[in-house]
Amino acid sequence: MRLLAVLLVLLGVVTAPASAGPRHQVGYDRYSLTVDGQRVLLWAGEFHYFRLPSPDLWRDVLEKIRAAGFNGVSLYFHWGYHSPAPGVYDFTGVRDIDRLLRLADELGLYVVARPGPYINAETTGGGFPAWLKTVPGRARSSDPGYTRAYREWLDRVNPILARHQVSRGGSVIAYNVENEYAVNVDPEYVVDLQDRARAAGVDVPIVHNNCCGGYLANWSSGRGAVQIPGVDDYPVGFDCRAPDAWGEAEGVTRRLREDAPVYAAEYQAGAIDLHDAGYGACRDLTGPDYMKVFHKTNLVTSGATMFGYYMTFGGTSWGWLPQPNDVYTSYDYGAAITESRGLTPKYDEFKRQGYFAATVAPLTKTDASDAPAPADPAVATRARANPDTGTQFVLVRHADHRSSADVATTLDWATPDGRYRVPVRVRGRDAKVLLAGYDLGGQRLVWSTSELLTHTDDGGRDVAVLYGRAGEQGSAVLRYASAPTVRVLAGDVRSSYADGDLRLDYPHTGLARVLVSGGGRRPALLLLGTDEEAAKFWRLPTSAGPVLVRGTALARSAEVRGDRLHLRADTAEAGDVEVFAPVSRLSVGGRAVPARRTPAGSLVAHLAGPAPVRLPEPGPWGYRPEQPGAGTGWTTADKTTTESPIKPRDLPVLYADEYGHHNGAVRYRGEFTATGAETTVTLNAITGRRGIYLVWLNGRYLGSAAGGTEADAEPVNPDAGRGEFAVPPGLLVPGAPATLSVLVENMGHNDDWTADDTRFKQPRGLIGATVAGAGPVTWRISGSRGMDERGPLNTGGLHGELSGWHLPGAGGDWRRPPSRVEPGVSWYRTTFALDLPRDHDVSLALRFAPARGYRALVFVNGWNVGQYLGDLSPQRDFVLPNGVLGRHNALTLAVIATEPVTPGPVELVALGNHRTGGF
Numbered sequence: 001m002r003l004l005a006v007l008l009v010l011l012g013v014v015t016a017p018a019s020a021g022p023r024h025q026v027g028y029d030r031y032s033l034t035v036d037g038q039r040v041l042l043w044a045g046e047f048h049y050f051r052l053p054s055p056d057l058w059r060d061v062l063e064k065i066r067a068a069g070f071n072g073v074s075l076y077f078h079w080g081y082h083s084p085a086p087g088v089y090d091f092t093g094v095r096d097i098d099r100l101l102r103l104a105d106e107l108g109l110y111v112v113a114r115p116g117p118y119i120n121a122e123t124t125g126g127g128f129p130a131w132l133k134t135v136p137g138r139a140r141s142s143d144p145g146y147t148r149a150y151r152e153w154l155d156r157v158n159p160i161l162a163r164h165q166v167s168r169g170g171s172v173i174a175y176n177v178e179n180e181y182a183v184n185v186d187p188e189y190v191v192d193l194q195d196r197a198r199a200a201g202v203d204v205p206i207v208h209n210n211c212c213g214g215y216l217a218n219w220s221s222g223r224g225a226v227q228i229p230g231v232d233d234y235p236v237g238f239d240c241r242a243p244d245a246w247g248e249a250e251g252v253t254r255r256l257r258e259d260a261p262v263y264a265a266e267y268q269a270g271a272i273d274l275h276d277a278g279y280g281a282c283r284d285l286t287g288p289d290y291m292k293v294f295h296k297t298n299l300v301t302s303g304a305t306m307f308g309y310y311m312t313f314g315g316t317s318w319g320w321l322p323q324p325n326d327v328y329t330s331y332d333y334g335a336a337i338t339e340s341r342g343l344t345p346k347y348d349e350f351k352r353q354g355y356f357a358a359t360v361a362p363l364t365k366t367d368a369s370d371a372p373a374p375a376d377p378a379v380a381t382r383a384r385a386n387p388d389t390g391t392q393f394v395l396v397r398h399a400d401h402r403s404s405a406d407v408a409t410t411l412d413w414a415t416p417d418g419r420y421r422v423p424v425r426v427r428g429r430d431a432k433v434l435l436a437g438y439d440l441g442g443q444r445l446v447w448s449t450s451e452l453l454t455h456t457d458d459g460g461r462d463v464a465v466l467y468g469r470a471g472e473q474g475s476a477v478l479r480y481a482s483a484p485t486v487r488v489l490a491g492d493v494r495s496s497y498a499d500g501d502l503r504l505d506y507p508h509t510g511l512a513r514v515l516v517s518g519g520g521r522r523p524a525l526l527l528l529g530t531d532e533e534a535a536k537f538w539r540l541p542t543s544a545g546p547v548l549v550r551g552t553a554l555a556r557s558a559e560v561r562g563d564r565l566h567l568r569a570d571t572a573e574a575g576d577v578e579v580f581a582p583v584s585r586l587s588v589g590g591r592a593v594p595a596r597r598t599p600a601g602s603l604v605a606h607l608a609g610p611a612p613v614r615l616p617e618p619g620p621w622g623y624r625p626e627q628p629g630a631g632t633g634w635t636t637a638d639k640t641t642t643e644s645p646i647k648p649r650d651l652p653v654l655y656a657d658e659y660g661h662h663n664g665a666v667r668y669r670g671e672f673t674a675t676g677a678e679t680t681v682t683l684n685a686i687t688g689r690r691g692i693y694l695v696w697l698n699g700r701y702l703g704s705a706a707g708g709t710e711a712d713a714e715p716v717n718p719d720a721g722r723g724e725f726a727v728p729p730g731l732l733v734p735g736a737p738a739t740l741s742v743l744v745e746n747m748g749h750n751d752d753w754t755a756d757d758t759r760f761k762q763p764r765g766l767i768g769a770t771v772a773g774a775g776p777v778t779w780r781i782s783g784s785r786g787m788d789e790r791g792p793l794n795t796g797g798l799h800g801e802l803s804g805w806h807l808p809g810a811g812g813d814w815r816r817p818p819s820r821v822e823p824g825v826s827w828y829r830t831t832f833a834l835d836l837p838r839d840h841d842v843s844l845a846l847r848f849a850p851a852r853g854y855r856a857l858v859f860v861n862g863w864n865v866g867q868y869l870g871d872l873s874p875q876r877d878f879v880l881p882n883g884v885l886g887r888h889n890a891l892t893l894a895v896i897a898t899e900p901v902t903p904g905p906v907e908l909v910a911l912g913n914h915r916t917g918g919f
């Protein structure tokens with residue numbers, strides 16, 4: 001059935017339906033994007049569908065992104081993920097991008113579509129299919145060979161993106177050509193990319209993400225210019241070993257065109273773990289302090305109204321997705337949402353900033369303006385104002401953005417409603433965006449030293465949440481025609497009224513609640529809390545306008561029907577949920593829950609936490625070794641030419657890609673007639689970082705060596721991935737046939753950031769082989785052809801992979817494992833049954849004990865969920881996406897040992913357990 005569906009789609013017989021929503025017109029000016037003339041502040045989180053091979057979980061993650069206040073997602077589309085070979089494309093199952101876009105349409109998330117063709121993204125080949133390495137012509141140029149190849153991809157992906165445009169009732173609001181195309185540039189190529197998109201019906205603005213803060217060649221004017229040039233910026237870089245070391249860069253997005261909005265296309269929201277510090281450290285580097293100082297500085301200084309936060313959920317570079325030199329299997333990225341889909345303190349900070357951005361409409365149109373002067377120069381201020389409403393946005397932080405001092409001072413603040421001396425404090429690494437002259441629903445906010453989280457219209461009254469750092473003093477001034485009635489329901493809040501100003505002063509501790517009525521305005525409920533209290537709120541859109549929910553681990557969505565609020569929410573523990581909405585009854589997860597009315601006019605109900613989870617211990621294990629020279633589908637390696645700029649010193653060309661073996665292991669068999677004078681085997685292999693190769697001669701293990709990452713072009717560096725192996729005396733008999741067996745574990749393909757082919761077209765596998773003292777050697781090669789039903793990047797070329805040992809129910813002779821295994825490849829497999837509570841979201845991982853001397857490919861139900869690298873990477877937990885798990889599961893490990901080892905234990909662990917209203 002599936003095959004038939006694939007065929008029909010490939011043949012173009014069946015096309016997925018177009019989007020069904022109402023059509024809208026997308027425009028822009030120097031301030032912002034517009035939809036039907038209404039200004040939009042695009043607050044998008046980057047998400048990679050290919051790093052979550054479970055379409056059901058796309059909904060989970062996109063709902064979490066939306067619940068944090070994002071109104072959009074930035075989506076790369078990965079050519080190599082869809083195409084195992086020229087002319088062959090798959091858009092089904094985990095590759096069903098039409099389904100992904102339908103989901104974005106349904107959730108009301110705008111999409112910045114980023115189909116490359118080159119995407120970088122620390123993925124194999126930077127998103128290029130490996131077969132492109134054998135195509136003549138420089139990639140990322142207008143060379144005809146490359147052009148033919150990328151048009152294949154664009155001609156398939158563009159129509160899908162086009163039918164999901166906002167202009168056709170869908171969610172795609174902008175189309176990103178190429179990626180950080182900055183060196184070795186070719187404008188004709190960029191022109192063609194845009195022409196292709198337009199010819200496919202793309203009518204939304206075309207954008208480009210310029211690298212390096214926008215200081216290299218950019219596409220904002222001249223031939224190849226795009227409509228909205230954006231800027232990528234990673235101001236604190238990628239050295240997670242020193243999470244507190246911020247540099248001088250402030251990360252302020254440059255304006256590249258006067259007639260287009262400022263676009264922070266990729267703004268750092270996490271980091272790759274370049275130096276193996278572990279993603280926890282990357283999360284610290286880019287944690288809430290960083291987000292406060294850098295994200296807010298950028299917001300107020302640049303006036304950007306288009307943002308893509310990279311990454312919001314990183315996910316897993318499963319199978320052969322990783323680009324090996326910068327990352328390992330996990331692409332957690334230290335992001336706000338963890339690889340196991342958990343929410344972090346960074347998520348809370350995104351909520352605090354995102355709800356503000358989603359609420360305060362004047363932010364969509366601002367100009368730089370005079371900032372109120374601080375009395376103490378250790379504090380710096382910057383400001384923007386909306387030219388139509390006068391609303392001011394004032395950034396308050398340390399003059400040196402890296403300072404962690406505690407400074408209290410006053411601002412001399414000329415607000416739209418009068419001049420004030422306003423006390424402010426900056427304690428530690430912090431920044432605040434303070435508001436003045438803002439029409440907050442039916443209230444007038446004159447100024448406040450608390451930051452505004454959000455406000456809603458709760459059936460004719462305003463509910464507003466303001467917050468500040470725990471222990472700091474806060475003040476807010478609101479304007480009334482006459483003294484209003486102030487009732488403090490909770491907290492230590494002092495109020496005074498003079499000359500039209502109601503002033504509230506309070507410490508930020510817990511959550512204070514203040515009812516204000518009279519004074520010539522509609523009533524208001526002011527909720528004044530700490531950062532932590534603010535993060536407990538959820539702002540959910542409903543057909544009756546946004547509502548506020550407080551509590552639960554996650555509130556996914558809400559719907560008002562009659563006098564009842566229908567909430568979908570997850571709990572991580574038992575506790576209360578409080579709802580600020582014009583309703584009197586509550587349902588959660590489709591079930592009515594008893595709720596009581598509070599003095600604040602809200603409803604409170606108690607929700608159960610999750611049931612405990614019991615996980616099985618994997619085992620007993622079956623074991624099956626690969627013979628050293630094993631292989632399948634051997635072909636003669638006899639090529640004499642290659643499109644790679646790296647030319648071999650000796651022929652034949654042994655590069656794996658030349659023989660169609662693009663992923664994982666390749667095996668070589670070198671045959672010769674022994675002379676008896678052989679002394680040393682010298683090999684060079686290029687594998688990508690952390691790759692290895694193992695060598696046997698006549699079945700005797702000679703040892704292993706690390707593969708190289710790159711070989712210089714001319715001449716090939718003799719030390720690139722070099723290994724020397726002594727031929728044991730007496731092993732070879734003069735005149736007798738001898739066989740050299742080499743297993744090369746390749747790690748994926750280099751990217752093409754420099755657009756010059758010298759990185760991307762680096763070979764994989766052997767690039768040089770000599771047996772000193774031997775006569776001529778003939779070579780054969782065996783490897784994967786990437787035609788796995790789980791996609792082109794699922795399986796490599798281990799004999800067991802080629803023979804289906806990784807698949808559930810694989811037959812053959814599986815025995816009791818020995819206590820120690822010899823160097824080479826050993827397969828282990830077991831099954832486990834899961835009995836997880838219903839209506840729960842349990843995120844599982846396979847945890848390895850620390851070990852060295854071996855690595856292991858991890859297969860769950862045939863899916864390659866990653867590669868454990870022992871002490872060569874910090875990763876020990878391998879997240880198992882729910883979609884590949886069932887009640888009964890097969891777990892298979894391909895252990896590649898370079899020395900005799902006893903592979904360590906593995907265990908199943910739950911990284912999250914939530915009772916959920918379903919997703």
Ligand code: GAL
Pocket residue numbers: 119120121122179180211232266272
């Ligand atoms: C950017 C690039 C992204 C990703 C990021 C680092 O330069 O556009 O694709 O590679 O760096 O994670």
